[in-house]
């Protein structure tokens with residue numbers, strides 16, 4: 001071995017050197033090209049050396065000199081067992097999302113600590129309500145934006161919508177969007193939620209019934225009594241199915257339903273996702289819409305962050321390396337092409353809405369006897385639009401009658417086009433298109449994932465399912481004769497409300513998010529936390545500009561400090577007034593939860609999400625029993641949201657297969 005090394009050092013290098021010099025003298029151009037070809041290799045080696053040195057430097061400042069600003073914070077023991085450049089990612093990758101943080105909270109006996117990210121970078125965990133209230137508050141949230149890299153990646157996929165805007169641009173966009181998400185707008189949207197939750201129930205009902213029907217003799221009945229698979233039903237699910245109780249991937253069907261809702265209620269676009277034929281051998285249904293197909297491709301690209309992409313994102317965070325993020329890789333070219341297709345259709349939707357609203361404005365002016373030639377009023381203000389809504393109703397393309405122009409985009413564009421909005425406040429077409437793609441992402445995957453987890457939890461808790469069903473049937477009729485109820489009634493079903501809140505607490509579809517400090521600051525804490533050596537405590541945490549912070553949504557929702565010793569158990573009755581812990585009441589968080597975070601960057605669609613979730617639960621639980629398949633373990637898997645998969649069926653990918661049967665009338 002030594003000889004080999006000596007050879008390498010003593011012989012090979014000089015040899016290479018002498019060859020190189022000979023090459024330079026005889027063929028200078030060739031030598032230059034060879035040098036250029038070596039550049040990427042040298043650059044990679046230099047970068048690797050830099051990152052390893054950085055990790056070692058960080059290790060020394062935490063453990064030896066203790067000069068790192070977080071050296072006094074508690075930190076998990078595991079950190080030292082991993083290579084410094086891998087930080088605590090080993091445990092984070094092995095355990096389900098949020099589990100490592102909860103484990104560290106328990107073992108460190110503190111909700112404020114620091115663990116290690118890639119290349120030993122400090123990852124601050126502040127599971128403290130006051131710290132979160134401070135960072136997310138109206139006065140501070142713009143000083144703690146999303147990290148640049150994640151913002152720019154989201155922007156390349158979703159355009160310039162409110163989710164990626166920051167500072168004044170965000171304030172301006174949010175102001176235009178806000179009225180579309182107010183209580184009265186969501187009240188008007190409730191019929192849309194029921195339209196699709198009922199359509200979903202009808203679809204599931206057809207599949208359940210078909211599994212009991214006499215089968216096609218030519219095809220023969222399978223051993224389990226079910227002849228053919230359903231769309232998106234895996235082979236293990238088909239095998240586990242029984243007549244009258246098929247095992248169906250509810251996540252697929254819920255996704256179709258929430259996509260239909262956001263298309264229709266969001267921007268008046270009919271996706272027909274639920275019209276997909278459930279028979280996989282049938283010709284493709286109407287769901288192959290351009291927006292839908294492009295959006296699904298973007299989703300896939302977003303959830304597939306491989307090593308190369310990960311390194312691209314990581315490196316692009318360093319000063320001067322932002323361009324690395326946009327290298328024209330095959331993946332990036334595919335994303336750009338898909339986004340362009342989505343943009344073209346979205347542009348057409350915006351144009352169509354603009355014409356509709358211009359028509360409304362011209363109508364309004366005519367009705368008031370004003371036009372360019374007369375001296376009457378020629379402007380339409382936001383208040384004029386509101387007045388028009390009081391009376392007007394519209395019959396839509398699909399036959400439903402609703403208040404005029406109530407989809408979210410219509411409301412946003414009215415707020416944007418009203419004559420009393422200053423041109424500086426208005427959204428550009430690019431920004432309006434960005435809202436369409438943003439709503440598609442934020443309004444679809446989140447609620448469908450939340451509902452999928454809810455049905456799974458109900459499978460584990462048949463007693464909760466029975467109580468919920470009793471309350472639902474009380475409101476919808478013993479045989480579910482009513483197909484919809486109004487917003488106020490939906491919001492005033494006490495057990496459904498407790499169940500919804502407990503679900504949002506217990507399994508949030510967005511388990512965490514990240515912010516970056518843009519200035520040096522001191523973050524206050526609600527109580528003293530123990531230092532690393534246990535000899536003293538601290539009541540605030542210093543932060544330097546550029547430092548990333550985890551917003552630990554799920555970990556705080558399950559914190560024993562806030563929710564007491566039963567925090568990690570599912571119990572809707574914890575929301576009964578006399579049982580709600582004081583620590584939760586005092587947290588100052590909206591609904592006492594982190595689920596939608598808080599402040600100016602909190603989820604704008606929270607009312608929409610809750611009403612849609614409740615409508616889905618009513619239509620489904622009112623009619624069907626949901627059970628988990630015996631022996632199958634559902635695992636949490638972090639994708640864009642917290643998805644599920646079955647242990648041992650990883651190759652099938654994300655799914656939530658549940659056994660579904662009709663409730664006896």
Ligand code: HEM
Pocket residue numbers: 162163164174438439442443444446447450508509510513514595596597600601602603604605606608609
């Ligand atoms: C259970 C369902 C939902 C959950 C748990 C949820 C959660 C969240 C969270 C945690 C954020 C903040 C993300 C961050 O800043 O890092 C957010 C932002 C947002 N959500 Fe939701 N969301 C849900 C449903 C919806 C729905 C149905 C819509 C629209 C119809 C929506 C629209 C938005 C938008 C536009 C933002 C960006 C707000 C801004 O930055 O100003 N969300 N959501």
